[in-house]
Amino acid sequence: MNVSAISSRKAAMIACHDCHLLCRAPENPGAVPARCPRCHARLHTRKVNSISRTWAFSIAAALFYLPANLLPITHTVQMGLPRSDTIISGVLYFIKTGMWGIALIIFVASILIPLLKLVVLFYLLISVHCRSSWRPRDRTRLFRITEAIGRWSMVDIFAVTILVGLVKLGVVAEADAGQGALFFAAVVITTMLAAMSFDPRLIWDALESDDA
Amino acid sequence: MNLPTLIACHECDLLHRTQPVPSGQTVRCCRCGAVLARTRANYEERILALTLTGLILFLIANLFPFLSFSLEGQIRQITLLSGVAVLYSQGLWAVAGLVLVTIFLAPLSQIVGLLYIFIPLYFRKPAVLSPVVFKMIQKLRPWSMMEVFMLGTLVTVVKLSEMATIIPGVALYALFALVFVLAAVTAGMDPHRFWQQRELQ
Numbered sequence: 088m089n090v091s092a093i094s095s096r097k098a099a100m101i102a103c104h105d106c107h108l109l110c111r112a113p114e115n116p117g118a119v120p121a122r123c124p125r126c127h128a129r130l131h132t133r134k135v136n137s138i139s140r141t142w143a144f145s146i147a148a149a150l151f152y153l154p155a156n157l158l159p160i161t162h163t164v165q166m167g168l169p170r171s172d173t174i175i176s177g178v179l180y181f182i183k184t185g186m187w188g189i190a191l192i193i194f195v196a197s198i199l200i201p202l203l204k205l206v207v208l209f210y211l212l213i214s215v216h217c218r219s220s221w222r223p224r225d226r227t228r229l230f231r232i233t234e235a236i237g238r239w240s241m242v243d244i245f246a247v248t249i250l251v252g253l254v255k256l257g258v259v260a261e262a263d264a265g266q267g268a269l270f271f272a273a274v275v276i277t278t279m280l281a282a283m284s285f286d287p288r289l290i291w292d293a294l295e296s297d298d299a
Numbered sequence: 300m301n302l303p304t305l306i307a308c309h310e311c312d313l314l315h316r317t318q319p320v321p322s323g324q325t326v327r328c329c330r331c332g333a334v335l336a337r338t339r340a341n342y343e344e345r346i347l348a349l350t351l352t353g354l355i356l357f358l359i360a361n362l363f364p365f366l367s368f369s370l371e372g373q374i375r376q377i378t379l380l381s382g383v384a385v386l387y388s389q390g391l392w393a394v395a396g397l398v399l400v401t402i403f404l405a406p407l408s409q410i411v412g413l414l415y416i417f418i419p420l421y422f423r424k425p426a427v428l429s430p431v432v433f434k435m436i437q438k439l440r441p442w443s444m445m446e447v448f449m450l451g452t453l454v455t456v457v458k459l460s461e462m463a464t465i466i467p468g469v470a471l472y473a474l475f476a477l478v479f480v481l482a483a484v485t486a487g488m489d490p491h492r493f494w495q496q497r498e499l500q
């Protein structure tokens with residue numbers, strides 16, 4: 088493929104967000120948004136309100152992150168012995184019983200990934216706000232990785248779902264999901280929505296002068 | 300209004316001039332590295348075959364026993380969605396809803412949507428509303444989490460095998476195969492080609 092050194096925005100064109108068809112930008116941008124002639128989606132140069140939506144979802148996720156980690160995610164009863172576990176106490180329990188692999192999976196998926204995802208999103212938002220021109224390719228790659236790994240946070244929710252479904256033997260053993268699961272589900276949904284709202288093209292916009 | 304010889308990178312907006320891409324190749328943006336196009340030989344046939352396999356595996360995964368749990372002489376056998384029903388009955392309907400969407404509704408809609416598009420396409424007859432269905436499939440993809448569910452299953456099985464006997468059911472094997480089939484569908488999709496064909500019709 089041959090490359091021009093300019094973006095479609097500079098060339099007064101809009102790439103359709105749904106089917107990627109390149110269209111000429113409408114003459115008066117203030118009017119009703121034009122539609123893509125191929126797939127009829129509304130045409131926008133960048134995702135609508137990308138920055139404020141990403142901020143809103145990221146802040147919501149950060150607020151949900153605390154109760155998700157502090158409240159119990161499971162209540163279990165085995166042989167009359169009740170036990171409540173948060174995500175962290177679950178990880179510690181796996182380490183104590185020698186199940187290192189499981190401890191690592193839960194720690195990475197439930198604690199590390201949501202935290203890293205939030206740190207990266209906040210960093211990208213601030214770097215776009217400051218019109219940073221520092222290593223845009225690496226920042227785009229960082230965004231791509233963040234978007235791709237987020238789904239793995241669901242591992243613990245699925246593990247709890249199977250646990251409560253399976254362990255239902257009355258007095259012998261019983262398992263219930265705790266309120267922590269609810270907040271954790273909220274963390275997963277809001278971080279995914281935050282990543283979907285962010286437009287990586289904003290990283291590259293800072294490299295072009297704004298006078299066009 | 301449209302300029303068919305140019306495309307813009309969807310991740311950094313850089314303009315590229317398109318040329319016909321030989322099949323089996325992946326074209327990346329030279330500025331940010333995003334995948335711009337991915338061509339595959341016999342793409343329609345391949346997607347159709349994979350999706351039909353996926354439908355069969357999905358049905359097996361949902362209709363047959365998933366796991367059995369036995370402790371102190373008591374046995375409980377569950378299907379894939381038993382846990383969702385228990386979560387719902389415990390009042391965590393939001394969590395139950397999220398799990399239902401990610402392991403049942405999203406993958407099922409994807410499979411049915413793909414069949415709706417690719418069966419007519421295979422016979423060279425475009426389906427009505429196929430752009431709408433195609434967009435729905437693209438938007439649902441992040442919410443279909445079969446491979447993550449597989450890992451969650453593994454975690455629970457290892458965890459419980461310390462205290463009880465866990466017997467894997469047919470559905471677990473079907474789920475395992477389905478994860479690979481869905482990954483192959485995602486890797487084999489060529490949205491660029493789909494939209495170009497729409498243009499020619």
Ligand SMILES: [Zn+2]
Pocket residue numbers: 308309310311312313328329330331332333
């Ligand atoms: Zn690019």
